[in-house]
Amino acid sequence: MLSSYRQIFASPGTLAFSTTGFVSRLPISMTGIGIVTMLSQLRGSYGVAGLVSACLAVSAAILGPQVSRLVDRHGQRRIIVPAMALTIVAVTGLLLCARLEAPDWTLFVFAAGMGVMPSTGAMVRARWAHLYREDTGKLHTAYSFEAVVDEVCFIVGPILSIGLATSVFPEAGVLLAGIFLAVGVLLFAGQRSTEPPVHPAARQEGGSVILNRGLQTLILTFVATGAIFGSVEVVTVAYAEAQGHKSISSVILALWALGSCLAGVVFGTLKLTGSMAVRFLVGVLFMAVSMVPLLLVAHAVHGIGGLVVVGAALLVAGIAISPTLITAMALVERLVPAAQLTEGMTWTTTGLALGVAAGSSAGGWVIDASGAAAGYWVPLAAGLLGVVAALAGLGRLRAGLTAEAGAGTAAEGAGRTVDAER
Structure with a gap:
């Protein structure tokens, strides 16, 4: 490894x-x-x-x-x-x-x-x-x-x-x-030795990369994904406080991050085949489904036992995070021209940040209105919205990848023609 x-x-x-x-x-x-x-x-x-x-x-x-x-x-x-x-x-x-x-x-x-x-x-x-x-x-x-x-x-x-x-x-x-x-x-x-050179197309580019339809799908999905992150953090702290152990919330959330770290380390060693767009959709779906146990546990188990099970559920839920984000960044690299890659990647993280802000606010509203356990409805709803966004944009992602592959083949063919002329 x-x-x-x-x-x-x-x-x-x-x-x-x-x-x-x-x-x-x-x-x-x-x-x-x-x-x-x-x-x-x-x-x-x-x-x-x-x-x-x-x-x-x-x-x-x-x-x-x-x-x-x-x-x-x-x-x-x-x-x-x-x-x-x-x-x-x-x-x-x-x-x-x-x-x-x-x-x-x-x-x-x-x-x-x-x-x-x-x-x-x-x-x-x-x-x-x-x-x-x-x-x-x-x-x-x-x-x-x-x-x-x-x-x-x-x-x-x-x-x-x-x-x-x-x-x-x-x-x-x-x-x-x-x-x-x-x-x-x-x-x-x-x-300086590793800094990417500025592509001539970057200086001439007039429009923003946000007009890329495949990137729009990723951004919308990332807003929903960010809402999962923001709401889970707020709701878990409130749930731990409701059980009388607020200080444990940081440990529980660290388990969530640990699950993502371990998955990322393993995912990086895999030799993957198949559609990258479908892989992204599966990751988003897993993130949404992994929110269901949190909702069930929060309503059914109380006290320190509930916190232990929530921690275990978040550890498992974290497995979907890094692979999904890694696949998304790989999609950006394929969908966006090299001359606009930094902007494209920043737009996805911007969508994530906006989602975090919206998710934490929505989680707080639900907690105030219905209690901490009910707050876990927010990340589940956000996850479902993410699935809808990814599924609706699957065709855009596939079309973008196909266009990129076609452009690569054309460039390769042009290169061979030049070589032949020489």
């Missing part, structure tokens, strides 16, 4: 850009929860804290793909350093306004400014695609590895952010996120 992963790191510079990419994407998992923790302590209001965090999420959804579009047009290093600098200025302003008790509106201004934070995860995957575009086996393993790295980010990041904010000083979590971003981006940008 490990030999598959050793092979992808055999190319010079791969370990360096993957490692620095990990550091620079940690802030994505730290800033939102860090803002909530910071402002709830300094302002005494979860309402304001939640709205400021939501403002950041919406801003990132709007500005993030535009930053990535500039990356595709002008190159990673030329764009991510200025984008990082603007983000650091916004982070500094937010921290000062929070500490100096500035009016609430100033918090929203600087939170919106943080939306230009570069999507390093998409750029890391773009580098893997540049290196192994012709070797689908290694590219599959590389995407699997990055999916596991993402899971680690979302396990470690919130723990660091919340722990520092509650034990050192309220701004510590967001401050550390800013430090990680600055150091990580500068080190990542310094890895």
